Amino acid sequence: MILANEESKQKSIRIRDARDREQQRYFTTGQKISIRAPQWLALMEDKITWQVNEPAAQAITRIHQLALEGKEYRGITMIMNRDKSYWSPDPKPHNPEGVW
Numbered sequence: 001m002i003l004a005n006e007e008s009k010q011k012s013i014r015i016r017d018a019r020d021r022e023q024q025r026y027f028t029t030g031q032k033i034s035i036r037a038p039q040w041l042a043l044m045e046d047k048i049t050w051q052v053n054e055p056a057a058q059a060i061t062r063i064h065q066l067a068l069e070g071k072e073y074r075g076i077t078m079i080m081n082r083d084k085s086y087w088s089p090d091p092k093p094h095n096p097e098g099v100w
Contacts, residue, residue: 039089055087062086076100 022033030048037043040056059080066076080086080100091098 053087059086059088 025031026033032043032047035043035047037050040053040060041050042053043049044051063076063080066079071079077100080088088098088100089095
């Protein structure tokens with residue numbers, strides 16, 4: 001039991017050190033810690049700047065407009081799936097058709 005506790009502590013220290021190094025790299029070079037981002041953003045090759053996916057940003061803006069008009073989630077998804085002029089999400093295992 002003592003060995004497991006010591007290993008857990010050591011793992012915690014290693015993870016904390018790795019995160020500290022990543023943060024330090026970000027503060028000194030500006031390099032992003034993760035490439036994960038919303039689908040309307042893409043990390044450029046320099047790993048410092050983000051590029052906006054304009055069609056996706058327009059779709060997100062439209063979704064916000066519909067919400068401000070009082071549309072509910074289901075209504076918004078029906079409108080966005082019906083209107084093919086807007087960008088739609090990439091197909092994923094949980095959303096193979098790439099619909100809203």
